[in-house]
Amino acid sequence: MTGANQRQRRLADLRKRITGPQDAYERCRAYPCGNNTTADRGEGLNRLYCRKHVEFYRRHGSYVKRSYGAGELKPYRERAMAWLQSHRDDAEVQSAAEGVRRLYRAAGAPVEAFRLPGKSPAERAKAIWAQLRKREVDPLEVLAVWLAVDMCLRDDIQPDRHDEYRQVQAAKLIHRMAGGTHKRWEHQRANGHVEVTELHKYPVSRGQVLRVLGSSLAAACRDLSGPDC
Ligand SMILES: [Zn+2]
Structure with a gap:
């Protein structure tokens, strides 16, 4: 089989895994969440967790345990x-x-x-x-x-x-x-008032x-x- 054919097959296979998750869990594993897994919703390849819990995991390093304050x-x-x-x-x-x-x-x-x-x-x-x-x-x-x-x-x-x-x-x-990064500008308006603009940006x-x-x-x-x- 040629390289192009193989690539085609891999792509078709990937597409099937994203859109037709026959072998995926339908429900999120994070108890007691009842949401569909992202794979089940055709949105991604996470077969175990729903979108909300995937995001939770990205933020906290755990699917269920919140970060310490x-x-x-x-x-x-x-x-x-x-x-x-x-x-x-x-x-x-x-x-x-x-x-x-x-x-x-x-x-x-x-x-x-x-x-x-x-x-x-x-x-x-x-x-x-x-x-x-x-x-x-x-x-x-x-x-x-x-x-x-x-x-x-x-x-x-x-x-x-x-x-x-x-x-x-x-x-x-x-x-x-x-x-973060903090910026501050002052502009003088025509009527003499000074207007201050501040911008604060923190890395995500x-x-x-x-x-x-x-x-x-x-x-x-x-x-x-x-x-x-
Ligand atoms: Zn969930």
Whole structure:
């Protein structure tokens, strides 16, 4: 069979999988959701979950467990930071902090949030690290995020123990620490009044960029133990 024929067949097969999901689950797996799966609705290839739960997963790193709130994580971040400061000379802390500094150094020039749409997840993740470097965020603060999520998970009576959830939770905080891009213009009107225009843009906190950020941070924190619970 020729290459073109094979491609035709693969395309036809793909089309059939999208539009005729005979072997797909009809209902979303996220209990107790009763929505049709996206495959069933002919909208995509996710055979297990509905559109709403696919979006939920992109944002939270779990199909069912919502992200921890900033307030929920705050006391853990404080404890983690206190621990890191009192252990800053330990080899495990030094090496993890060096891992964060390496991410800062490898990130290249900061990119304004306005220019991020359309860039790859890896480029957007770099922009976040570059932004942290520019704002001179202490690498220990970054490590505290990782430890805080870990401690919060250990205290949670219904935790999601998948690496992905842990990484996405840490990445969301890192993302927030990077802040956004803020612009302010003043124009003088004919009548002498000064009019101010402000524009605030934050990078979107969902999708693959969170996985990229989270797994880089996980690698830097590989040997970091943190406070005992
Ligand atoms: Zn659903």
